Amino acid sequence: xxxxxxxxxxxxxxxxxxxxxxxxxxxxxxxxxxxxxxxxxxxxxxxxxxxxxxxxxxxxxxxxxxxxxxxxxxxxxxxxxxxxxxxxxxxxxxxxxxxxxxxxxxxxxxxxxxxxxxxxxxxxxxxxxxxxxxxxxxxxxxxxxxxxxxxxxxxxxxxxxxxxxxxxxxxxxxxxxxxxxxxxxxxxxxxxxxxxxxxxxxxxxxxxxxxxxxxxxxxxxxxxxxxxxxxxxxxxxxxxxxxxxxxxxxxxxx
Amino acid sequence: xxxxxxxxxxxxxxxxxxxxxxxxxxxxxxxxxxxxxxxxxxxxxxxxxxxxxxxxxxxxxxxxxxxxxxxxxxxxxxxxxxxxxxxxxxxxxxxxxxxxxxxxxxxxxxxxxxxxxxxxxxxxxxxxxxxxxxxxxxxxxxxxxxxxxxxxxxxxxxxxxxxxxxxxxxxxxxxxxxxxxxxxxxxxxxxxxxxxxxxxxxxxxxxxxxxxxxxxxxxxxxxxxxxxxxxxxxxxxxxxxxxxxxxxxxxxxxxxxxxxxxxxxxxxxxxxxxxxxx
Numbered sequence: 036x037x038x039x040x041x042x043x044x045x046x047x048x049x050x051x052x053x054x055x056x057x058x059x060x061x062x063x064x065x066x067x068x069x070x071x072x073x074x075x076x077x078x079x080x081x082x083x084x085x086x087x088x089x090x091x092x093x094x095x096x097x098x099x100x101x102x103x104x105x106x107x108x109x110x111x112x113x114x115x116x117x118x119x120x121x122x123x124x125x126x127x128x129x130x131x132x133x134x135x136x137x138x139x140x141x142x143x144x145x146x147x148x149x150x151x152x153x154x155x156x157x158x159x160x161x162x163x164x165x166x167x168x169x170x171x172x173x174x175x176x177x178x179x180x181x182x183x184x185x186x187x188x189x190x191x192x193x194x195x196x197x198x199x200x201x202x203x204x205x206x207x208x209x210x211x212x213x214x215x216x217x218x219x220x221x222x223x224x225x226x227x228x229x230x231x232x233x234x235x236x237x238x239x240x241x242x243x244x245x246x247x248x249x250x251x252x253x254x255x256x257x258x259x260x261x262x263x264x265x266x267x268x269x270x271x272x273x274x275x276x277x278x279x280x281x282x283x284x285x286x287x288x289x
Numbered sequence: 290x291x292x293x294x295x296x297x298x299x300x301x302x303x304x305x306x307x308x309x310x311x312x313x314x315x316x317x318x319x320x321x322x323x324x325x326x327x328x329x330x331x332x333x334x335x336x337x338x339x340x341x342x343x344x345x346x347x348x349x350x351x352x353x354x355x356x357x358x359x360x361x362x363x364x365x366x367x368x369x370x371x372x373x374x375x376x377x378x379x380x381x382x383x384x385x386x387x388x389x390x391x392x393x394x395x396x397x398x399x400x401x402x403x404x405x406x407x408x409x410x411x412x413x414x415x416x417x418x419x420x421x422x423x424x425x426x427x428x429x430x431x432x433x434x435x436x437x438x439x440x441x442x443x444x445x446x447x448x449x450x451x452x453x454x455x456x457x458x459x460x461x462x463x464x465x466x467x468x469x470x471x472x473x474x475x476x477x478x479x480x481x482x483x484x485x486x487x488x489x490x491x492x493x494x495x496x497x498x499x500x501x502x503x504x505x506x507x508x509x510x511x512x513x514x515x516x517x518x519x520x521x522x523x524x525x526x527x528x529x530x531x532x533x534x535x536x537x538x539x540x541x542x543x544x545x546x547x548x549x550x551x552x553x554x555x556x557x558x559x560x561x562x563x564x565x566x567x
Contacts (some may be wrong), residue, residue: 099464122461125563126483139469140481167563213317 049097049110049191049223055102057091064103064248065091065261069105071242071251073191078217078224080234081242082284088120089223089227089248093195096225111173115184115192115222119199121176129155129162129179137186142273147186154182157216181213185220194226198233210237211265218262236268242278245287252287293492335348348532356536365521366537369508370544372517376432377504377548380439381497387440388496396455396481397473405453413445415503416502421510435507437519442503443496450492454485487564490556497552501545 050073057066065088073079083089094100095107097116123132133154137147155161158178168176177197184192198206210233217224217237228234234241235257243253257278259267267273314499329349337349357363359432391409395402417438428434458481466476506521525534556566 097468099467110492114468116465118461118465120461122459122465124462124483128561135465135479136469139466139471169563174469268324 043098043245047110048072048074050225051110052092052096052105053108053109054105055092055095055107057088057100058103058224065067066095066102067248067250069249069251071224073225075190077240078194078226078238079202079240080224080226080228080240081244082228082231082234082280083244083249083287084246084284085229087244087246089229089244090195092244092249093225093227095192097193098190100259103105105148109191111160111190113187113190115187115189117177117180117184117192117194117197118263119196121168121173121180123170123176123179123183128164129160129168129171132179133182133186136183140187150186151182154185155179157219158182158212172205173201174209177201177209178212181211181216185216188220189222192222192224194224196227196229199230202227206233207265214261214263215235231284232268232277235273235277235280243280243283253280255283321405345529345531348535352532353535353539356532360392361535362536366518366533369516369518369521369537370540372515372545373501373504373508373519373541374438376451376507376517377497378436379432379436380503380507381443381493381500383436384440384443384447384496384500385493388444388492389451391448392451392455393477395452397477402452406448409445409448412441415441417442417506418510425511430524431511431513431515433510434513435504438507439500439503442506443500444490445494446499447489448487450495451485452487454492455481457488458484486560487556487566490559491553491566494549494552494556497548502539503547505541527560 050071052069052071055066055071056064069092071079071081071092081089086182089169091100093116095102097114098109101107118155120262124135127135130148130151133151134147136258138171142150152164155164158181160175160178160182163175167181171179180197198209200229215239216222224237226234226237235255238257239261241255241257242251243255244250245252257276259273333347337344337347340347356366378431390415391405395406402533420441424434424437428437455477462480462484463476466480471479504517505519505522508517508521509523512523518537520555522534522537522541525531525537553566
């Protein structure tokens with residue numbers, strides 16, 4: 036595996052999947068023989084058809100479910116998890132929502148307030164601290180959700196198709212902001228999506244999964260330097276890589 | 290209240306209006322029911338007049354309101370209403386506490402739900418009038434007896450609504466807490482109970498209405514001690530004091546409406562910021 040172009044010196048493996056299998060009690064095989072690592076400094080994106088077990092992969096990584104066979108090793112307990120929807124508590128303001136995880140980790144009020152305000156600033160929601168989730172747009176709710184995870188200073192960020200429900204423009208803006216955060220906050224990422232261009236744009240490595248039972252059919256290193264210029268999406272090199280990933284996706288699906 | 294959407298009158302050439310309406314059209318919200326009230330009162334006077342010498346069985350509205358102008362009858366009815374309100378509040382408070390604690394217990398252990406929820410449903414189906422003689426026999430005093438009737442009648446909506454609310458938490462919200470290794474207590478206090486608030490307040494409104502019924506029914510059966518409005522009604526009925534009887538019914542009904550509005554308002558003040566009651 037080639038190191039990403041901006042590889043930090045520390046490349047500890049944060050997540051290590053060895054031959055992970057997942058069979059649900061009803062007999063459905065969701066994952067078969069998955070080997071996957073996420074190292075410090077990496078942003079790994081998993082693309083695959085719907086129902087291929089991508090989300091299951093993430094749920095195993097986070098510990099929400101355990102693999103029925105193989106080993107999944109997590110080398111940090113500082114993980115951030117961003118769900119498909121923003122999962123904000125509707126009765127809490129933006130500030131109180133962002134404070135939630137820190138609160139559940141028993142941080143002091145002063146500490147979690149400071150962390151929350153900083154995270155809110157990082158995702159560009161300053162001034163909306165007192166708003167309730169219902170007063171926010173879908174994109175702003177997702178930013179709030181991101182800020183909430185940022186308060187824990189995660190070393191590994193897990194994203195379960197977080198921008199899937201957003202419109203194209205909001206999605207691209209959030210992609211850019213996520214890349215900025217990735218550069219600034221130095222977390223490693225494991226990102227699930229079904230959008231190939233999103234995968235290539237965000238990642239240092241793209242993993243292609245086949246349809247059910249999900250297994251890894253191909254892996255691509257993304258050579259473009261970080262921080263990424265949004266216009267990279269219109270270069271022939273980018274288009275070429277998107278084409279290769281799409282091709283692998285089609286092969287794996289048939 | 291949802292009633293305001295049904296009283297709207299279609300207006301030619303106006304865009305579909307939001308509920309509540311605005312400006313001069315607001316008149317269409319309260320005018321139709323007022324017209325109906327006026328019509329009912331007019332018919333009332335007419336019927337009463339046509340009864341001639343037997344008009345005492347349907348006293349005219351002015352004579353009923355006159356009851357409130359006479360100090361002795363006014364004081365008697367208001368005192369009775371006061372007793373009934375006390376019973377209703379005590380019963381509602383007890384039903385809320387028991388209902389919420391019961392629902393929390395069921396949400397914490399499946400076996401408690403399995404073994405006790407059927408009895409909540411059965412409780413709901415007991416004809417309350419059928420067991421009042423037993424309550425009368427056991428209760429140490431009238432107030433306790435009346436309060437027990439209130440609790441029995443008002444308990445079910447609190448139990449079922451609270452339980453439903455506690456169980457309605459989204460799976461992803463539960464997982465959000467699970468990822469932080471939150472304890473059951475934290476999940477209950479920071480997730481389930483806040484999420485259940487709309488259901489709890491909706492249940493409280495229903496229970497409050499039922500508690501009014503329970504308090505009046507309780508009064509009606511338990512005449513010991515200070516008597517409430519229900520017992521007064523019985524007395525007026527026995528003595529053929531029809532004006533006072535109608536006045537008592539009117540006051541009790543107004544109280545029921547007030548309770549409905551007040552508890553609706555309480556619910557909206559408590560959770561209306563983030564939850565829309567349909």
